[in-house]
Amino acid sequence: MFVTRFAPSPTGPLHLGHAYSACLAHDMARDAGGTFLLRIEDIDQSRARPEWEAQIDTDLHWLGLDWPTPVLRQSERSDAYLAALDKLTALGLTYPCQCRRADIEAAAGAPQEGVPQFGPDGRIYPGTCRGRPMSDRGPDDVIRLNMTRAAQLLPELTFTETGPLHAGDHRVSPLALVDTVGDPILLRRGMGGSYHLSVVVDDAHQSVSHVIRGADLFDATPLHVVLQTLLDLPVPVYHHHRLIRDDTGRRLAKRDDARAIARYREDGMTPAQLRQLVGL
Ligand code: GLU
DSSP states (O other): OOEEEEOOOSSSOOBHHHHHHHHHHHHHHHHTTOEEEEEEOOOOTTTOOHHHHHHHHHHHHHTTOOOOSSOEEGGGOHHHHHHHHHHHHHTTOEEEEOOOHHHHHHHHOSOOTTOOSEETTEEOOOOTTTTOOGGGOOTTOEEEEOHHHHHHHOOOEEEEEOSTTTOEEEEEOHHHHHHHTOSOEEEOTTSSSOHHHHHHHHHHHTTOOEEEEEGGGGGGHHHHHHHHHHTTOOOOEEEEEOOOBOTTSOBOOTTOGGGBHHHHHHTTOOHHHHHHHTTO
């Protein structure tokens, strides 16, 4: 059974890039006789707004998309994320971290040739708190995954990619992720989980068989496969699509109000014309 999802964060207007992603996922599900789901990734409650969620609903319906309701909201799923976190803790793979961004910058040291400084979770964490036990956890701490220890538990992993840019079977060496990802955050301050943890828990919970999303998340996929394997969750097929760029070649961001779907609608464009604009 083919199940896919579009998973926007309600932190701003959907733009042309979102329209492309949502329509592509919807069309692929339709062509496969499968299901297209909408998931609201409102895990960061300090940035999510109900009015943006309402706008997502309006924009996607205007584009002609339909999905089963009620939709899953990540803000209602913290128990599931905490259960996953407990499982990783029981495996001895988590530690509390009190480092703030400035501490991490200061501890990062000078760049070394051939060693990446940034990964899919931002600046690669230098490991300052890695020796702290979970019993030492303070109220302001984040929780991180000890990737070195995780790599010791895991064999080499694989995932299948069907997107045009990286199509094929990909090998994931968990040991290589120690350098390219580092120790990612699993639980952020004031949130029910981190993006990486919540996305793998929810994709499994919703039986998502095909993850269709922008190419900017391709580099996060090895980390997602590691988390899925540690949590005994199935690894879906991945399809990372090209990104829609502005006239200067930059990828669109939430602040690109000029390319918001709502703006094109107000200017009188039809959904068919908008699809054409993004190359669908
Ligand atoms: N919520 C993410 C975003 O808006 C998408 C995550 C995903 O598709 O895995 O970029």
